Amino acid sequence: MIGSPDVVAFTKEDEYGQTTPDPWASIPEEFSVPLHPLADSNPWAKTSYAKFTKDFILISEFSEQVGPQPLLTIPDDPKVCGTFDLNYFSLRIMSVDYQASFVGHPPGSGYPRLSFVEDSRVVLGDSKEGAFAYVHHLTLYDLEARGFVRPFCMAYVSADERKIMLQFEELSLRFSQASECLKAGNRRAFAKELQRKLQDLEYTHSVLQKEEGLQREAGPQSMYSAHAVEKANELANVEKSIYEHRDLLKQITSYHHRPRRDPHAVTCQKCMSECLSECEELLDKYAKLAGPYSYTGKVEEEGQIEDEAGEDELEEEEEEGIKRRPSYTPQLIKAKSAKCFDKRLKTLQELCDETFYEASVELLKETERSFRGDLCYLHTRHLDRVLRRKQRVTNFLFEEEIGDEDEDEVGTIRPFCAVNHTVDNCTLLNPPPIVLGPEPPEESTDPLDPASETSQTLESELGLVDSRLESSPSDLTLETQESSEETKGSFSSGKSGIKQNLAGMKSEAPDPDSDLTPDPDMERESSSDDMETTAGEDEGENGGDQTPVSLLEVVSELESSRADEGEGVTEEVCDIESDLLVPIDTACCMAQEGFLYEASAPEAAPHLGQSSHMQSSQVLVVNQEPQALLPVQDDYTVGSPCSESPAAGLELPVGPLADAVSRASVEDGSDCTMSASTGSDRAASPLGYGGVVTLRQRKKAGQGALRFVRQYPFAMQALWCLLSGRTLVVLGADEGRVRRLVSALALFVPGPGKCGERVQAWLCCPFSLTDLQRWKLIGLQRVASPVGSSMLYSLSRYSRYISILDTDQKTLRCPPYRGQLLANIADHRTYIRRGSTYFLHIQSTLCRLAAKAFLFTFTHHLHLPVSSTEGPEIVDGRRRCFLQEQLGLGEEDSQILLYLSQLITQQYLQPPTGSSAAAPCFAFNYTTSVLYKI
Amino acid sequence: MSSGCPPQSPAVAKLEVAIEGECPLLAATFAYWDNILGPRVRHIWAPKGDQVMFLSDGEVTFLANHTLNGEILRSAECGAVDVKFFVLAEKGVIIVSLIFDGELKGDKNTCALSIILPQTELAFYLPLHTICVERLKHVIRKGRIWMQKGYNIISVLSLEIIPIMELLASMKTHSVPEDIDIKDTVLNDDDIGDSCHEDFLHKAISSHLQTCGCSIVVGSNPEKVNKIVRTLCLFLTPTERKCSRLCKADSSFKYDTGLFVQGLLKDSTGSFVLPFRQVLYSPYPTTHIDVDINTVKQMPPCHEHTYNQRRYMRSELSALWRTDSEEDIPPDTVIHTDETFTPDLNIFQDVMHKDTLVKSFIDEVFMLKPGLSLRSTYLAQFLLLLHRKALTLLKYIEDETQKGKKPFRSLRNLKSDLDLTVEGDLNIVMSFAEKLRAGLHSFVFGKPFYTSMQERDVLMSF
Known part of the structure; x- marks a missing residue:
């Protein structure tokens, strides 16, 4: 049954010689459907016949002189378009008669009318070329163009038609924003052009009038020479032209008052109102002039028209308070035609105000970046975010932060302005605050804040958000950032004291290169990893990764989100918390908490109004834990056991494995001041952590994790240590190797914190017991010196609490693991080839673990006594039974779930105010450690 | 709007279609590029009755002509069907046009089959776009054969245009909401087995997921049917839910190709007849769930389903190609006319x-x-x-x-x-x-x- 060439090829490949005649051979192939289309033999090949390599944005114009022509592409790289014929495609997309609305002089109308047309959106394609496009048509105004209009279009060109249709709404939204931005700039430019033109006309009128007057005086009273008649006509034409242009100015001013027919248009109120006021000002100015004779008096008085008129005009304008920085000298024009002064068509840049043009291009660049990559990755990432938003209670365990942009996706179309966005970016080049969530409590105590916040809200509502350097909530975050850096600085120079730090905070410019510079080793690793990822993946990673890659982006996103939301972050966090707290019944957690932290039960409930207490604790922490930079930024509560209720942070759990678990306290072999001296200045930098850990960084780490799993047969034991809450120390002399390994293993640290606070990538000095409570993964330098011996001493001292992975000796010392739960992610014989694929696999497995832990945590009957006669032992037995029989977990696997469950419980009952890093309970058991070797 | 309209062609025929409920479709048109006169509209289909937005015939003609603008440059391969999608804010409409080539009066012409909706329906329409386009594409394939034979394409196109109007009208009232309250589903039961047998529920959800989230739920009790429909929809994405339909309480909808989950009510005799061809034309294999007798059956996996589907399509087109008379349009009867093709009618099998x-x-x-x-x-x-x-x-x-x-x-x-x-x-x-x-x-x-x-x-x- 051979019906298509595909099948013939297929049978040939199989050496399957005998085929039956096709019963439908009579129907020509063009009227039938292929039995084996190309997608069957290669699902990735359907877009391969396009002549361009990546999606791009094309801006084209329907020029009245040369017809459709491409103006620019984003990205502006000829390689992207390849051999694709942009001229032909521009012709194709611009030949759609999208508006068919009348422009120019309508019949019976005295003056030319501006046509206010709404944008049109078209999706079309060229199946032969394999090119499809979302095309956004817009019209700009140009005084010198035919009908005063210049048709443009912006097209998102892709080889995947489905990608465009599935993301039509988002594309439409983004291009509408860019279009509105261009149009706002164009209206300003058009109004300015009209103003200049009116000046020219008025000046010309005055000159002509004077000439006519002289002629009239010179000639006989009742006789008019041909020259005089010509002058009179010219004068009349100029007068007519003045009225026409005044009318145009009136029309452009009325733009804002017309009802919008496009429900999907995205307008910025600020741009609208600014432009409106500017136009109205101009309109007022020219309406004040009684007639087109205003120049007469001045000209007569001054006598020297051409030389001095400009100055007078300038003076006059200054008097009227109109801001026109480059002064304009009116020119004498021939009043034959109002439109034929200069036929060189303006460029798009000239048509729009420079700021608006730049902002639009930036917006389009961002659009191109965000839509880059394969549809299936974009689609899954979107679904991923939607689903993660529904499980905030466990996201902190293994998921990256859901950024503000994700909230945007949920929201409907909001007023947006690319210009303001850009202004924000420009003005906030100060070191960007790391966004860690809710505002620190100082914000509410700052006397300046209420007012600023109110004004901020108002500004946001009006879109007036471009000058918020003063008193915006971001400043506080920024200050916090500074304070932490300053604090660090003061420690390194041997100075301390909060007052000094606070003073320095406000006066000194923060260092933008502080901890945020990526580690060179990491960069090298990244580049090598890049080579290994597939093209599609790369595309997805590069552009698609919505997580801010630089802190600048973090700021801009924060700023824009704040500007849009108006109400600031605090409220949002409250909402999140209330979302988290209201719907889920706390009974099981409370009960579990009761079991786990018997001593701390009364204090376990969240105290939202303890700002003063927090502040005092922050002071303590800042003084004592210089290397814990990120917890400091994080409102100083997380990871600071001294500051918290000791029971919550340091009381050891009396959990299901209570017999094996002992209690410890802060005093037990540890002190806070000691750890203060252990600080490493690079504490926050090595993993690229220190900022929000991005998906891209995590994917890179996936490569390291795969290498680790392949290289070390005992990788499973190491992963088990991390997942069950036992601190893993990675010991080694080579800093680069240790850092790489730590960054790879950090993927498996439950609740690592938004910025990896639970991970210390490189430590050059001995650590204390408190450090073990705070850090679950430590990279430790092996040195042959007195310091080295004290480090080894600390290692041996705490060896019963920790696992030690020696990268030099290739050994691991930890309790044995005999479970099955991790067999699938730590199999050194795995056939997974790439780090990015392995990362996806880890994500799935960890997601499943988190789900099981959630189930265990919130299954009520496991944690609550059925009757009053039931004691904790029975409930504990029920939990064991559940883990073993229902979930089929052995002893060691159960420990993983118990630890994750503890973290969830803690996170749930004590929602952190600034960080996702829950301070885990410090637990250990007396199982003998085993030394594993390769 | 009429100010800019070209003079209306006197030859435009119009068919008013009575649709139950509110049909969001304003009109459907068939236009072609006349080599002398330019774009001309040949036929208009419009739903009968009051609509939210009214377009005069002149306006419809103008818009239909509009869809062919620029197509003089078309250089697609013979037989290709290209899709154009317009959102014309100035006119307040969205237009979906399928551009193809066909033979009219002995000449090769560029033709456009379009549907026009109000712009306000954009969010409603977008999830259904693929369904509509795929169905229209296939009817165009049939129409092209008809044109080649010199027959009237309109009768063939009507075979799909009217069902699409009905589909859109039914989705307007009975589509599954994007956000489903879990309380309306089986997953809110106190215990497993409260609403339906544990094994049945497991089998239904498992098969539903194995068939790409594509299922039909039949039963006699609309509430019971809809509860299962909502339960299955919990496992779909929000967009896919918008392509799913609850069953009507009083009478049943017809089966519609392309929907993800649809509830269908049995008739008074306790049976529901599934159209073989439409089920086979679904983009994914389907799970059949009967809530009366708690049975779950499923179609073969995707690769088999696609193969069967294409063979059937080829068979159908081939039968049309061989038809000698314009009167013999075989919409669902190809199977009987083609002796060389005997599809396996037993497409629903147990979940293995x-x-x-x-x-x-x-x-x-x-x-x-x-x-x-x-x-x-x-x-x-x-x-x-x-x-x-x-x-x-x-x-x-x-x-x-x-x-x-x-x-x-x-x-x-x-x-x-x-x-x-x-x-x-x-x-x-x-x-x-x-x-x-x-x-x-x-x-x-x-x-x-x-x-x-x-x-x-x-x-x-x-």
């Missing part, structure tokens, strides 16, 4: 493959207390796991085959590496991956299947 993913989810989710958001959260975690597993699988195959350049030969490794050794689990994850990358099933499983089909055909030819 058990899984562990859904089984453990169903067992566990009922342990969580109902009425809170616990179960929704657990469901979200389950779905997240499935989506991630699908992406991992896709990436794994992509790595192994260098993006399809090499054949995939390591299914066994994939199963063990990704913990998909249970056949049902693999089917579920493959189905999710198929939706991300169409043709994946055919790529992975197609070759042995096609070979066996060829062998079968050879044997049958003796």
Whole structure:
């Protein structure tokens, strides 16, 4: 049954010689459907016949002189378009008669009318070329163009038609924003052009009038020479032209008052109102002039028209308070035609105000970046975010932060302005605050804040958000950032004291290169990893990764989100918390908490109004834990056991494995001041952590994790240590190797914190017991010196609490693991080839673990006594039974779930105010450690 | 709007279609590019009755002509159907146009079949776009044959235009909401088995996921049917839910090709007749769930379904090609006219493959207390796991085959590496991956299947 060439090829490949005649051979192939289309033999090949390599944005114009022509592409790289014929495609997309609305002089109308047309959106394609496009048509105004209009279009060109249709709404939204931005700039430019033109006309009128007057005086009273008649006509034409242009100015001013027919248009109120006021000002100015004779008096008085008129005009304008920085000298024009002064068509840049043009291009660049990559990755990432938003209670365990942009996706179309966005970016080049969530409590105590916040809200509502350097909530975050850096600085120079730090905070410019510079080793690793990822993946990673890659982006996103939301972050966090707290019944957690932290039960409930207490604790922490930079930024509560209720942070759990678990306290072999001296200045930098850990960084780490799993047969034991809450120390002399390994293993640290606070990538000095409570993964330098011996001493001292992975000796010392739960992610014989694929696999497995832990945590009957006669032992037995029989977990696997469950419980009952890093309970058991070797 | 309209063609025929309920479609048009006169409208279909927005015939004609503008440059391959999608804010309409070539009066012409909706319906229409386009594309294939024979294409096009009007009208009133309250589903029951038998629920959800989320739920009790429809829709994406339909309480809708989940009510005799052709034309295989007798049946997996579908399409087009008279339009009767093609009518089979993913989810989710958001959260975690597993699988195959350049030969490794050794689990994850990358099933499983089909055909030819 051979019906298509595909099948013939297929049978040939199989050496399957005998085929039956096709019963439908009579129907020509063009009227039938292929039995084996190309997608069957290669699902990735359907877009391969396009002549361009990546999606791009094309801006084209329907020029009245040369017809459709491409103006620019984003990205502006000829390689992207390849051999694709942009001229032909521009012709194709611009030949759609999208508006068919009348422009120019309508019949019976005295003056030319501006046509206010709404944008049109078209999706079309060229199946032969394999090119499809979302095309956004817009019209700009140009005084010198035919009908005063210049048709443009912006097209998102892709080889995947489905990608465009599935993301039509988002594309439409983004291009509408860019279009509105261009149009706002164009209206300003058009109004300015009209103003200049009116000046020219008025000046010309005055000159002509004077000439006519002289002629009239010179000639006989009742006789008019041909020259005089010509002058009179010219004068009349100029007068007519003045009225026409005044009318145009009136029309452009009325733009804002017309009802919008496009429900999907995205307008910025600020741009609208600014432009409106500017136009109205101009309109007022020219309406004040009684007639087109205003120049007469001045000209007569001054006598020297051409030389001095400009100055007078300038003076006059200054008097009227109109801001026109480059002064304009009116020119004498021939009043034959109002439109034929200069036929060189303006460029798009000239048509729009420079700021608006730049902002639009930036917006389009961002659009191109965000839509880059394969549809299936974009689609899954979107679904991923939607689903993660529904499980905030466990996201902190293994998921990256859901950024503000994700909230945007949920929201409907909001007023947006690319210009303001850009202004924000420009003005906030100060070191960007790391966004860690809710505002620190100082914000509410700052006397300046209420007012600023109110004004901020108002500004946001009006879109007036471009000058918020003063008193915006971001400043506080920024200050916090500074304070932490300053604090660090003061420690390194041997100075301390909060007052000094606070003073320095406000006066000194923060260092933008502080901890945020990526580690060179990491960069090298990244580049090598890049080579290994597939093209599609790369595309997805590069552009698609919505997580801010630089802190600048973090700021801009924060700023824009704040500007849009108006109400600031605090409220949002409250909402999140209330979302988290209201719907889920706390009974099981409370009960579990009761079991786990018997001593701390009364204090376990969240105290939202303890700002003063927090502040005092922050002071303590800042003084004592210089290397814990990120917890400091994080409102100083997380990871600071001294500051918290000791029971919550340091009381050891009396959990299901209570017999094996002992209690410890802060005093037990540890002190806070000691750890203060252990600080490493690079504490926050090595993993690229220190900022929000991005998906891209995590994917890179996936490569390291795969290498680790392949290289070390005992990788499973190491992963088990991390997942069950036992601190893993990675010991080694080579800093680069240790850092790489730590960054790879950090993927498996439950609740690592938004910025990896639970991970210390490189430590050059001995650590204390408190450090073990705070850090679950430590990279430790092996040195042959007195310091080295004290480090080894600390290692041996705490060896019963920790696992030690020696990268030099290739050994691991930890309790044995005999479970099955991790067999699938730590199999050194795995056939997974790439780090990015392995990362996806880890994500799935960890997601499943988190789900099981959630189930265990919130299954009520496991944690609550059925009757009053039931004691904790029975409930504990029920939990064991559940883990073993229902979930089929052995002893060691159960420990993983118990630890994750503890973290969830803690996170749930004590929602952190600034960080996702829950301070885990410090637990250990007396199982003998085993030394594993390769 | 009429100010800019060209003079209306006197030859435009119009068919007013009586549609039950509010039809969001303003009109459908068939236009062609006349080599002398330019774009001309040949036929208009419009729903009868009051509509939110009214377009005069002149306006419809103007818009229809509009869709052909620029198509003089068309350089598509013969037989290609290109889709154009307009959102014309100035006119307040959206237009979907399918551009194709066809023979009219002995000349090769560029033609456009368009549907026009108000712009306010954009969000409603977009999820349904693929369904409408795929259905219209196939009727265009048939129409092109009809044009080639010199017959009137309008009668063929009407075969799909009217059902699409009915589909859109039914979706307006009975589509599943984007956000489903878990309280309206079986997952809110106090205990597993309260609403339906535990094994039935497991089998239904498992099969539903194995068939890419495409299911029909039939029964006599509309409430019961709709509860299962909503339950199944919980496992779909928001967009897919918008392509799903609840059943009508008083009478049944017709089966509609392309919807993900649809509830259908049995008639008074306790039966529901499924149209073989429409079910086969669904983009994915379908699960058939009868809530009266608690049975779950499923169609063969994607690669087999697609193969069967294409064979049937070819058979249908071939039968049309051989038709000698314009009166013999065989909409659903191709099967009887073509002796050379005997499709397997027994397309719904028992669910063969058990899984562990859904089984453990169903067992566990009922342990969580109902009425809170616990179960929704657990469901979200389950779905997240499935989506991630699908992406991992896709990436794994992509790595192994260098993006399809090499054949995939390591299914066994994939199963063990990704913990998909249970056949049902693999089917579920493959189905999710198929939706991300169409043709994946055919790529992975197609070759042995096609070979066996060829062998079968050879044997049958003796």
